[in-house]
Amino acid sequence: MSKISPSIDSVAGFHVAGVHAGLKKAGALDFSLVVSDVDCVATGVFTRNKVKAAPVLLDMERLAANPQSIRAVATNTVSANACTGSVGLENARATSDMVAAALDIEAEQVLVMSTGVIGTHLPMDKIARGVELSSANLGSDWRAAAAAIMTTDTRSKLGSVRVETGSGGYTLAGMVKGAGMIAPNMATMLSVIVTDAALSASVAKQALRSATQESFNRIVVDGDTSTNDTVLLLANGASGVSATTDQELAAFQDALKALCRYLAQEVVRDGEGVTKFVTLDVINADSEASAERIGQTIGASVLTKSAFYGSDANWGRIVAAAGRAGAPFDPDSASLRVAAGESPPDDQPGLEIFSGGMPTDYQEAAAAAIMAEPSITFTLDCGLGAGCATIWTCDISHDYISINGDYRS
Amino acid sequence: MSKISPSIDSVAGFHVAGVHAGLKKAGALDFSLVVSDVDCVATGVFTRNKVKAAPVLLDMERLAANPQSIRAVATNTVSANACTGSVGLENARATSDMVAAALDIEAEQVLVMSTGVIGTHLPMDKIARGVELSSANLGSDWRAAAAAIMTTDTRSKLGSVRVETGSGGYTLAGMVKGAGMIAPNMATMLSVIVTDAALSASVAKQALRSATQESFNRIVVDGDTSTNDTVLLLANGASGVSATTDQELAAFQDALKALCRYLAQEVVRDGEGVTKFVTLDVINADSEASAERIGQTIGASVLTKSAFYGSDANWGRIVAAAGRAGAPFDPDSASLRVAAGESPPDDQPGLEIFSGGMPTDYQEAAAAAIMAEPSITFTLDCGLGAGCATIWTCDISHDYISINGDYRS
Numbered sequence: 001m002s003k004i005s006p007s008i009d010s011v012a013g014f015h016v017a018g019v020h021a022g023l024k025k026a027g028a029l030d031f032s033l034v035v036s037d038v039d040c041v042a043t044g045v046f047t048r049n050k051v052k053a054a055p056v057l058l059d060m061e062r063l064a065a066n067p068q069s070i071r072a073v074a075t076n077t078v079s080a081n082a083c084t085g086s087v088g089l090e091n092a093r094a095t096s097d098m099v100a101a102a103l104d105i106e107a108e109q110v111l112v113m114s115t116g117v118i119g120t121h122l123p124m125d126k127i128a129r130g131v132e133l134s135s136a137n138l139g140s141d142w143r144a145a146a147a148a149i150m151t152t153d154t155r156s157k158l159g160s161v162r163v164e165t166g167s168g169g170y171t172l173a174g175m176v177k178g179a180g181m182i183a184p185n186m187a188t189m190l191s192v193i194v195t196d197a198a199l200s201a202s203v204a205k206q207a208l209r210s211a212t213q214e215s216f217n218r219i220v221v222d223g224d225t226s227t228n229d230t231v232l233l234l235a236n237g238a239s240g241v242s243a244t245t246d247q248e249l250a251a252f253q254d255a256l257k258a259l260c261r262y263l264a265q266e267v268v269r270d271g272e273g274v275t276k277f278v279t280l281d282v283i284n285a286d287s288e289a290s291a292e293r294i295g296q297t298i299g300a301s302v303l304t305k306s307a308f309y310g311s312d313a314n315w316g317r318i319v320a321a322a323g324r325a326g327a328p329f330d331p332d333s334a335s336l337r338v339a340a341g342e343s344p345p346d347d348q349p350g351l352e353i354f355s356g357g358m359p360t361d362y363q364e365a366a367a368a369a370i371m372a373e374p375s376i377t378f379t380l381d382c383g384l385g386a387g388c389a390t391i392w393t394c395d396i397s398h399d400y401i402s403i404n405g406d407y408r409s
Numbered sequence: 410m411s412k413i414s415p416s417i418d419s420v421a422g423f424h425v426a427g428v429h430a431g432l433k434k435a436g437a438l439d440f441s442l443v444v445s446d447v448d449c450v451a452t453g454v455f456t457r458n459k460v461k462a463a464p465v466l467l468d469m470e471r472l473a474a475n476p477q478s479i480r481a482v483a484t485n486t487v488s489a490n491a492c493t494g495s496v497g498l499e500n501a502r503a504t505s506d507m508v509a510a511a512l513d514i515e516a517e518q519v520l521v522m523s524t525g526v527i528g529t530h531l532p533m534d535k536i537a538r539g540v541e542l543s544s545a546n547l548g549s550d551w552r553a554a555a556a557a558i559m560t561t562d563t564r565s566k567l568g569s570v571r572v573e574t575g576s577g578g579y580t581l582a583g584m585v586k587g588a589g590m591i592a593p594n595m596a597t598m599l600s601v602i603v604t605d606a607a608l609s610a611s612v613a614k615q616a617l618r619s620a621t622q623e624s625f626n627r628i629v630v631d632g633d634t635s636t637n638d639t640v641l642l643l644a645n646g647a648s649g650v651s652a653t654t655d656q657e658l659a660a661f662q663d664a665l666k667a668l669c670r671y672l673a674q675e676v677v678r679d680g681e682g683v684t685k686f687v688t689l690d691v692i693n694a695d696s697e698a699s700a701e702r703i704g705q706t707i708g709a710s711v712l713t714k715s716a717f718y719g720s721d722a723n724w725g726r727i728v729a730a731a732g733r734a735g736a737p738f739d740p741d742s743a744s745l746r747v748a749a750g751e752s753p754p755d756d757q758p759g760l761e762i763f764s765g766g767m768p769t770d771y772q773e774a775a776a777a778a779i780m781a782e783p784s785i786t787f788t789l790d791c792g793l794g795a796g797c798a799t800i801w802t803c804d805i806s807h808d809y810i811s812i813n814g815d816y817r818s
Contacts, residue, residue: 048733049732050732050737050738050739050740051728080725082725083725083728083740083766083767084767085766085767117725118725118726118728118729119724119763119767119768226729227729302711316492316526316528316636317527319460319527320460320491320527320636322459322460323458323459323460323636324457324459329459331459331492354528356494357494358493358494358528396711
């Protein structure tokens with residue numbers, strides 16, 4: 001697996017900025033811009049919610065018409081520009097017009113993203129200020145750019161990976177935001193991933209789709225899915241290295257998947273009120289789809305998440321959630337282990353707490369010691385087939401309720 | 410609609426007891442027995458979870474073999490007798506053997522229910538004590554019987570309704586427990602409903618199935634579904650009044666549905682940590698199934714429930730939940746109103762806060778005043794067809810997390 005760095009030095013031909021446009025209070029960064037010197041092959045994966053925000057609709061339209069000459073991505077916080085009708089779409093277009101004017105490119109080359117409260121119009125004077133400031137301050141401060149897309153996130157989330165090939169190296173780098181409303185099939189989650197590798201449009205599309213499926217679509221914070229979820233990939237080819245042969249494509253795909261997983265896990269780690277990071281390895285289900293469904297049902301179970309919070313090795317709730325997932329499941333053929341850490345070594349698979357339809361005779365004290373760790377892995381062996389999927393999730397705490405009880409106020 | 414009384418005087422031919430068998434601490438009632446003098450037509454609706462508790466498996470077997478001569482229902486708390494393997498099934502059978510011996514009936518005439526922690530074996534010495542005490546103290550104290558099936562419930566939940574016909578009257582009465590883990594398709598919810606009307610087995614089965622669908626299956630506390638959910642209906646005919654003609658059958662069905670709805674709503678009202686009772690009326694969806702699915706998705710959305718808790722009229726989260734329900738939904742044709750109370754009169758439909766894909770220009774202060782009420786009704790008009798469904802749900806509070814964070818300890 002590719003080695004991910006938790007920071008971004010620079011990616012050839014890309015320039016970024018994160019500025020204070022006045023959307024948030026007290027000087028906090030709230031508007032972000034990513035720009036490429038040259039045209040990018042670009043693709044996106046978007047929310048499956050039937051209620052789609054204006055920027056999602058605009059980006060889907062632009063990427064369908066124009067997947068080979070994208071130049072910029074502008075992101076605002078505070079307003080999601082969702083449920084804003086025709087005015088919302090006009091405002092999304094107007095944002096891209098301003099970016100295009102500032103960068104001397106075409107509006108059709110600009111993608112936009114928004115996150116924040118649903119149903120409020122973009123304050124266009126502040127958006128104009130954000131465009132002006134960010135376009136005048138482009139550089140390599142990716143941490144500022146990542147901070148400028150945060151909402152209830154407690155920290156900026158970014159990462160990069162370097163890929164070396166026979167004909168030279170290239171970089172993949174990305175930033176992400178998202179803290180609550182994270183569910184299977186994306187989340188209130190925005191991510192921009194860039195690379196200086198050269199890709200064809202079809203390779204970019206297929207690679208992002210595949211990587212998203214095994215990363216952003218396999219994290220669960222609270223089971224909700226937002227109107228704005230977007231993951232964008234821009235490839236500008238500035239490294240002069242292309243991914244064309246099977247081997248090069250596989251290397252690119254591996255690196256992209258590793259980066260997406262890292263960013264997705266960062267979202268879970270920074271989930272609203274999260275105190276525990278939980279890895280759910282569902283193995284030997286009758287199919288991969290069943291394994292994923294079982295893992296996602298467990299990860300979305302409020303009752304199970306409450307037990308995680310209480311450091312309670314409550315295998316009963318986990319098995320009960322598996323039983324209602326709507327996938328083939330037989331408790332008599334299943335077993336469940338719990339281990340400390342994120343990737344327990346194969347020779348230390350953890351404590352078996354359930355087997356053959358019943359709890360084992362494990363010691364509660366041993367289980368409690370594992371559950372007290374900040375990072376826990378459950379391995380649910382369904383004993384039915386060869387389907388496997390890993391879901392990353394977290395607990396639900398008092399703080400989650402506090403954060404979401406009065407988010408708008 | 411039939412008039413429900415929140416208590417039970419007596420039902421001809423039925424005797425009950427709620428006793429302290431030593432399962433709970435400090436003398437709390439923990440074992441319940443319902444007995445009929447004569448054979449009952451009986452039917453049940455059970456959890457759809459693939460992980461079914463031993464008492465569920467035993468009752469399903471007995472009702473399939475023997476739907477016309479049930480005499481007793483015994484319920485224990487503290488242990489759910491789920492995930493307990495062959496020993497669990499033996500213990501369920503042994504419980505029914507003891508009840509049969511104490512009442513001088515056959516074991517096949519006894520149904521059993523269990524609720525509590527998954528994966529612990531029934532303490533058979535205490536169960537024996539419960540059978541002994543309850544069979545020796547049968548009477549008409551339904552409140553004690555209802556209290557003896559409680560787990561994290563804060564109060565006993567029971568109700569009755571009287572039906573008068575041309576040939577005399579009969580009573581329907583029921584008790585229910587359930588506080589958390591309440592979801593579409595039942596819950597950790599146990600309910601026993603009895604009537605002194607005379608019913609055929611096929612009428613009883615059909616009537617309970619239909620009533621459950623529009624009551625217990627339309628409440629959402631936390632989206633989880635338990636291994637033990639059971640609703641039983643016993644009809645002993647002791648009133649001498651039978652439901653046979655179409656009119657009599659309709660009257661019985663109406664009364665049963667009204668009683669089930671009342672009991673189901675009582676479960677929501679007493680949900681773990683609940684501070685608000687929320688009615689979700691989904692109207693004009695493309696089908697009833699779509700309306701139900703949309704309502705259940707909204708009701709299970711943790712993000713939406715957090716907003717209820719914070720008295721935030723966050724229509725955005727409601728519309729976003731509708732959009733991801735997997736049913737046809739178009740925000741542009743939808744509208745949403747909020748009103749105080751459970752059944753706002755038709756001429757006071759409440760405050761419209763969303764319409765045509767966008768928020769209306771409602772005043773936040775007016776919405777906040779409604780949201781501050783302990784009981785709120787949202788009406789989501791999908792504008793697509795004629796499908797309607799009402800879901801009853803609640804908020805999620807800090808207390809829910811506290812209750813479920815350390816339930817086992």
